[in-house]
Amino acid sequence: MAKLDNLLTPRGDTMCDYLLKIQNITKKFPGVVALDDVSLYIKKGEIFGIVGENGAGKSTLMKILYGVYKNDSGQIFLDGKELKNLTPLIAQKMGMSIIFQEFNLLSTLSISENIFVNRLSFKNRIFVNWNVLNKRAEELLESIGYTMDVKRLVSSLSVAEKQMVEIAKALSFNAKLILMDEPSATLTNKELDKLFKVIETLKKQKITIIYISHKLDEIFQICDTTAIFRDGKVVDTKKTSLFTKNEIIQKMVGRTVENEYPARTKINFDEEVLRVNNLAIKNKINDISFSLKKGEILGIVGLVGSGRTELVRAIFGADKKISGDIFINGIKRSIKSPQDAINLKIALLTEDRRGQGLFINYSIEKNISSTIIKKISKRMFINTKLETIIAKKAISDLKIKCTSEKQTMLNLSGGNQQKVVLAKWLVSEPDIFIMDEPTRGIDVGAKYEIYVLMNSLTEKGKSIIFISSEIQEVLAISDRIIVLYGGKINGEFQREEIENDKIMKHAIGQ
């Protein structure tokens, strides 16, 4: 066995340097190979970055390490011991903790209880000694530089604070290895700096960190070694300093960056189709005003929590607003519900596709016709023939891959599901599209098709409000960008003055 280990070790070091060895892991799901012969070797005390697009296999690997999924083949070694029949608890007891994006916290319980969940008793196993419990929890948090009232309920904490509770929880197991799944996704810049400091502290304590992210700046800032995932395979692993940014991007997407986005040509927009004046939402949005022109793609950039989703939901009438006027084609309109918005030819593609965009158990046809069910009915009765014709046409127009229009949404890929969402709005023929994260969680090819579609919509005189977390994407296909920070507009840029860094600065409130 030892011999084999040496053979498989790619960097020529002796095997005992490695804390975690992942060897030839394969995991298949019906129809997909999620992980294909993946091997990773992670040294003690290093910060190991993993990058890859959505669906590259990162989260599947995490779930295998956490014992949620079982690998079909391959082995995992922690400190030389093979980990078999992993469960989350065994993984933690062995010294491996995972911090997911969706925190594994119990919101109605206190911080200290969350840190020591299921290990509340220090003497016998029956009674809880609250004093000792709270004291230890405080000590753990202090060791990473945080002072908190550990009796507070987790439901009252901010995202960053919850993250610290998770880290403290990991430390309470004497973790040797902490995996962080996109920890920066919902943090402000300040909070991110603080997280990096905590990570440095952990590194000094000889704790190994696996840092998963798709923000390359962060990877370059803190990771010693980086592995790139694509389509379930590890494409490359080496010292981070030996990579260039472009190289990583190319290896992540598997092709050159230039043709990632279709070209946008049109530059002059005159006719105003939507104007928002002094919009405010309680605790979320403060006095926002902007306009949207005919044929324009208006990008909205902002971190999660900047109020972008709330803003568009309020415009669409899905959430209540305190004040503000909305003008459509120059006429002041009152939008109090999604019905009002739809009547004014506005469409909203929500960011949560499964929960808010689709009837997941229904057929493609029933999803597409859902927005126009009244229009295709005569005296209440649905014209089912027309329903099928419309669905078939949409399927061929958008090149939705499916067996028939009667297939349920459940079996479609993310990209095709998103196309159905687009189709259901397209058939209702709106003039203004609000697209909240339309490319989230779908593959590169489908993304490109969606960009092309957006272009062709604007050529037909439709207007689009486009929200995305991927700044690159917004920069590439928007005609104009507004940047939100803390519920306010913190900058507006025309196409020609768009620059990545400048926009990022505004997005983080500088």
Next chain:
Amino acid sequence: MKNILNFIKSQKLLVVFIVIFLASSFTTKYFFSFTNIINLLTQVSTYGIVAIGMTFIVITGEFDISVGSVMALSGVVVVSLINSYGLAVAMLALIAIGFIVGLINSLLVIKVKINSFIATLGGMIFYRGIAFLITKDGTPVLPKVEYYNKISTGTLFNIPFLVYIFFIIVIISEFILKKTTFGRNIYSTGCNYEVAKFAGVNVVFYKTAAFIICSTGAALAGLLMSSRLNTAAPIAADDAALSALSAVVLGGTSLSGGTGNALKTLVGLMILGLIVNALNMVGISSYIQLAIKGTLLILFVSIERYFQNRAQAVSS
């Protein structure tokens, strides 16, 4: 106005309690008499035990509406057995009923993943059916041993045993929920089943335990009720689930699980008891009391949800 609303929100129970207490003392001068207070406590105790059991199950995020039928079944079984085999066998049967019913409920909810309302609705019908089956078409069973009646009605310092039993159960439950790992794990299970499971909490065990505690509580309440009334009828206690749920919700335990405790339920019970007591004193029929209980359940679930929705709208 806003301040008043916030005060009511945070102290809604206290407000309700004070209003009812004042209203009660105005209706009759006998309100503060020892007899009346003991009366009140005695009335509260039987369903109180059910409500405490229900608290455990609501904390885990589930319901059990079969408790009334379990009470009836346990009363009928215990009285029948005590007549022919004595107390020990009857007690064993009682524990067996609580255990088996809890086990069946938890099996359906946890393993088969049936909504607990539906699962226990089926159980509710089923157990009452068995009670009818045992009594041969619904004739009540009468205890033939004299001491049986004393289990509930015997007194110490002029307070019935029933009241002692109830308060002992409240204290033990509160202690278990606050101070033991068992209790805290029940909260974890109810707060977020998946998270607790991944943290290594044996969620299946704790949810099962909560179901068993709930149905055993109901079985015990069945014994105490039949002892107090000195008869066991298969139609008895058909409003037990409603009363218990009302008390739990009234006490401020959230139906979404993860919060609440036995003391809160006690407060809820006392408020319900005060209302019933006051209504009895002014001579309002038990039918109207039923209507009021139902209305209160609706009202308090609605209020809880209303504030929850508002809190979510502000925070998320």
Next chain:
Amino acid sequence: MNIKNNIKLYLNTIYRSYTMLLALIILIALASILSHSFLTVQNITNIFRQVSVMGCVALGMSFVIIGGSFDMSVGSTVSLTGILAISLQPIVGVFWAMAISLIVGVSIGLINGTIITSINGTQGDSFIITFGMLTVIQAVALIITKGFSVPGSNNKSYIFIGNGDIGVIPFSIILFVVSAIIMQIFITKTSHGRNIYYMGANSEVAKLIGIKVKFYKIITYMISGAMAAVAGFILTARVNGAAPKAGVNLEFEAVTAIVVGGIGLKGGEGTLVNTIIGVLIMGVISNAMNIIGISSQNQLVVKGIILIAAVCVDIRKKGIMGEG
């Protein structure tokens, strides 16, 4: 590939909609082997007469369940509307007595729906709220009658609803079947019906495509209340008298029939054909037990088991279909 998948999809649909029909046929065959008196014209009409009350309740409740909620209050609504229909007749006449009862039934639905929509209630909330409502309405029925039964009506046309025949077919079953057909057409063929399905499948999505979910939710409860009132008429006309607890457990029997028929409790699926099959299955089972001589209270044991078993099957079926 395409055709193969289509066939598979089709077979699945057939499997899902016809398993319970098959169960019904087997059940009828079994019952007629076990008892010679089962497959007689008289007994069959008897079954239909018996199921028409619960059947009407189940039809109404199906709307609520397809719409993603739950209605526990129907049993006591049947009691209350029955009492009103009977006891108001001497005062305002048959027509107005029935009209008022119907309005009361619909209003109960309106109240249920309004409370549940105004708190943005989940399905779990709808259980609890209508469970509370069940008690309140039961109490009202008891208060009105002071706990006693109300003697029946002298009006022949009223009694006809429960006991009359048109040709050989009982009028009550015609009422049931006609309601079922109208309701089935409404929910499967019209845009309003489709919107109820959308709401049941995912009310958040439905809201965001402009469907008035609150309106439709209230409508489903009002339909459920109205059908409970119709059931109240049939029941009180058949036994010619009203009792404050006449409708006890009807909500349970209706849910059982609905689930047995194959409508999932999650909402957004199944049609009234499922409900009718479920109602008939339950009718045949009750009838068979009556013939064997099991008292209606002892039948509860069997029915409780059937509900649980049917829910288990429903959940398993979905597990096989790969739905979460």
